[in-house]
Amino acid sequence: MEPQLPPEVRASVSGGEDFGDERRRELREDDNLLVRVGLGDDGALVRLIDRQGRGLRLFAARYLGSATDAEDIVQDVFVAAWKHARRFDPAKGRATTWLYRIAANRCIDARRRRSFRAFIGLDDVQDAIAGDEPTADALVGARQELAVVRNGLSRLPERQRMALLLRAVADLDVPAIAHVMGASAGSVEQLLVRGRRGLRDHLARTQQTDGDRKGTSK
Numbered sequence: 001m002e003p004q005l006p007p008e009v010r011a012s013v014s015g016g017e018d019f020g021d022e023r024r025r026e027l028r029e030d031d032n033l034l035v036r037v038g039l040g041d042d043g044a045l046v047r048l049i050d051r052q053g054r055g056l057r058l059f060a061a062r063y064l065g066s067a068t069d070a071e072d073i074v075q076d077v078f079v080a081a082w083k084h085a086r087r088f089d090p091a092k093g094r095a096t097t098w099l100y101r102i103a104a105n106r107c108i109d110a111r112r113r114r115s116f117r118a119f120i121g122l123d124d125v126q127d128a129i130a131g132d133e134p135t136a137d138a139l140v141g142a143r144q145e146l147a148v149v150r151n152g153l154s155r156l157p158e159r160q161r162m163a164l165l166l167r168a169v170a171d172l173d174v175p176a177i178a179h180v181m182g183a184s185a186g187s188v189e190q191l192l193v194r195g196r197r198g199l200r201d202h203l204a205r206t207q208q209t210d211g212d213r214k215g216t217s218k
Helices: 007-014 021-038 042-064 067-087 095-120 122-132 142-155 158-168 174-181 185-216
Strands: none
Touching: 021 042, 021 067, 021 095, 042 067, 042 095, 067 095, 142 158, 142 185, 158 174, 158 185, 174 185
């Protein structure tokens, strides 16, 4: 399921609504602000955040079901705006459309990461470590965790890695994976079980090592 853009953003993409003069002025102001951001005007970025931050936050929170995750999404959107606003062309679209497209892509990526983590059981590992280690509140961040997962995937036997990726990334069911891999459904199920266990163990070891390192450095 893709996130749904607010009505005014959908309309600006499709051209299907005739905005009033006041709304058109607001849209032009957002366009001008984003152009100025592209020229390095940090004051324009602050103004754009003030104008669009709340709507982006509500959009992300409703899609992801998490206010905390929504805050991260909005931060990413405006970091991307600061880095890439020079690419924005007001002759080709609205600033609001440009911003919400970034937000929608970030939301989709976040949902995929969450689904993947849930599929291989990373949430369970985090909960267990947080419960057993009082000082384990400094767990790796999302990007670091993904790097650990990639490293763990690279260490798995080839067929376990293939089965996991076909299931979690390609979203194939067990019979389809079995067909792709030329294996029985039972073999695929075993590969998935072993692969998930291997990834969980790898993440747990990495987090334990990181916790030990932080403990000895105090």
